[in-house]
Amino acid sequence: MKIGDIVCRKKYNKDIYFEIIDIKDQIYYLRGIEYRLIADSEEDDLEVVQPAANSADIVIRKEKSLKGTVLHIDGDEDYLKVCMEKYKDYGITAYGYSFKEEQIKEHIIPLLEKHKPNLLVITGHDALKKNGQKKNENDYLHSKDFVEAIKKAREYEADKDTLIIFAGACQSYYELLLASGANFASSPARKNIHALDPVIVTAQIANTNIKEYVDLEKIIDKTSFKQNGIGGIDTRGVARNLYPR
Numbered sequence: 001m002k003i004g005d006i007v008c009r010k011k012y013n014k015d016i017y018f019e020i021i022d023i024k025d026q027i028y029y030l031r032g033i034e035y036r037l038i039a040d041s042e043e044d045d046l047e048v049v050q051p052a053a054n055s056a057d058i059v060i061r062k063e064k065s066l067k068g069t070v071l072h073i074d075g076d077e078d079y080l081k082v083c084m085e086k087y088k089d090y091g092i093t094a095y096g097y098s099f100k101e102e103q104i105k106e107h108i109i110p111l112l113e114k115h116k117p118n119l120l121v122i123t124g125h126d127a128l129k130k131n132g133q134k135k136n137e138n139d140y141l142h143s144k145d146f147v148e149a150i151k152k153a154r155e156y157e158a159d160k161d162t163l164i165i166f167a168g169a170c171q172s173y174y175e176l177l178l179a180s181g182a183n184f185a186s187s188p189a190r191k192n193i194h195a196l197d198p199v200i201v202t203a204q205i206a207n208t209n210i211k212e213y214v215d216l217e218k219i220i221d222k223t224s225f226k227q228n229g230i231g232g233i234d235t236r237g238v239a240r241n242l243y244p245r
Contacts, residue, residue: 006033007046016192017049031125035192035224036079036169038125038141068118068164068206068238070094071111072198073149075101075124075142075169079195083121086199092206101125101142108152112163118238119164119206121198122149122182126169128190134173143173147180154181161236164205166198174231184232187225194224201230208237 001007001020007030008014018030018039028046030039070092074080077098087094095115099107101124112120127141128134137144146167157163160183167177168186170193177185184201186193204219214235223230 001028001043001046001048005048008049009039009041010045010047014047014049020046031076032170032192032195034195036076036123036125036195037171037192038127064242065207065209065239066242067092069115070119070121070202070206071115071117072096072121072202073104073107073111073123074098074121075104076195079124082195083199086196087203090199090203090207092203101145104145105148105152108149109156112153112156117163119166119202120153121202122146122153122165122167123169123198126172128171134190137173137176140171140173142169143176146172147176150177150180150182160233164202164235164238166201169193178231178233182232183235184230186231187229188231189225189228191225191229193229197223197230201232205235205237207239209239209241210237212237 003020005020007018007020016035017033019033020028021031022029028041028043030041072083072094080096080098084094084096104122126143129139133139137147150165150167153165165182166184167182171190172186174185174188200222201219205214208214214237216232220227220230
């Protein structure tokens, strides 16, 4: 096996496909192909595979409207490209940038000032560390970085209906992300999330009229692990109707 190979882990019933991104001291470091998860493994637990195609879909209404705009900041450049293509498919204006998770907070305010989006996505990779207790931000790989980025964004815009924030990745510290100012976050049950879950959530909000609250249960039901993977608070849509109809 070599860097770049696609593998699965036998002891986890081959449930997730990973790319080998590094090999050190006979430990293989892995990046989820479809799920925002970083892991490591010994070689004898890995099996080379060919990933099956996967897709996510949402309902976009056909009425004439000005949809909300999205600023998507991602710790994974490959995932960012996939997400940007999906925004394009849904006809939603999105601006995408990739930085290491620990660097995101440094770029948040300049990018918000530049693009003035309705919705902000702060995502990348995360994981609950081995022996983590789920109650301390230091028990997670990048939840602390996401929290710092959220707080910076709320310095720019405190109102949660003016700037709607989705934050988190696989197994993130959900409660702290919400408490820090996110409207939607992962992961209530410390589950993995699909690479496109942030797009599914933000695209629905971008398409919901500003007079309406989004249907939280309907949106979350379209994500990979549903209420176990994504949660949130009451949030208004950001789309505005065009007249005459």
